[in-house]
Amino acid sequence: MSDNELVLRYQSGDECALKALIERYEKRLFSYILVSVKNKELAEDIFQDTFIKVINTIRSGNYYDEGKFFQWIMRIANNLKVDYYRRSQKLPVMSATENYDALDFLTSREESVEQTMVREQVYADLDRVVEHLPEEQREVLKLRIYNDYSFKEIAAVTGVSINTALGRMRYAILNMRKLIREHQISVEL
Template identity: 50%
Template sequence: MNNVDDSLLIASYQQGNEGALQTLIERYKGRIYSFIYSKVLDRDVTEDIFQDTFVKVILTLKGGKYNDEGKFLPWVMRIAHNLTIDHFRLNKRHNIINETSHYNDEYNIFDYIGIMDECSETKIIKEQIDVDLKNLVKQLPDDQREVLELRIFKDLSFKEIAEETNVSINTALGRMRYALINLRKVIDNNNIILTVE
């Protein structure tokens, strides 16, 4: 299976072959992990962003929303890049602006303008999205809801979540994955919009 083209593996995974995704992950794990680590320089954070990247990949593929143009790796790298930016937005707003403007062309200073200049209408919409999202999360099974709240709302790492909930990291990741899948179903079934645009 290692010689199979990416697009064939994606199609196989979408038809229910879980092993096809595992092959894709193994194929690109080193490059994606190294890319994330080169930005955050922290193994735990890298692991979290890597796992979050593939949660997004899984949700998009399972939802049939991936348009295959033979560019699977660049697509995954873009997801990893965006999640890395999100990490810096949450944790290092000021430092990253200084660092990126000096030596790192991969990040764009315009990515951060939105942090500093949000109009009141956008804030109101975001607040409503936040309320809607919290109401949706309440519909999840308790174990899934707990992991999702700790990850999204309290910004704990999967390692910290595992310790807080007395489960293994793999169990925490599994619960997060199912929480996101179930959340996506509720959002799709109710035609809920969770974006500002």
């Protein structure tokens, strides 16, 4: 039975269909998460939260089958992983024996208004360049750069081989260089 058929059966009230979907992908998904986070307890939390989100999305009627159910749940898991790391980022810890002034840390991070404007313009220009890439290249580039995926993880999420993911990244970089030259965009901060 296809993933879509199981989703439809679950939407109709068949709890066994959901169980079948979970059993179909639980090992692959959990392995992927565990390899990514390298912490069993955290992997279990993300795995559980992933399926809670899957269940809620299907129940609310917001799941639209595109024939890529596994890639969809992988993206959910990845987004939850990224959210976890964002939430857990903390300021650097300094020991009590070190002579640091709290203001030293704050002022070292400050940048001038001009630097901020230049940085924001460079990022905006790069975002526009990325949006002109073909979809496959854009997806690999965003997973690699923005989400810090390994090429093994990218291959799993996109459903292609590692070599294909590497090739797409290579062409994305080449195409970005070409677009930057053609449009005379400065990418120096």
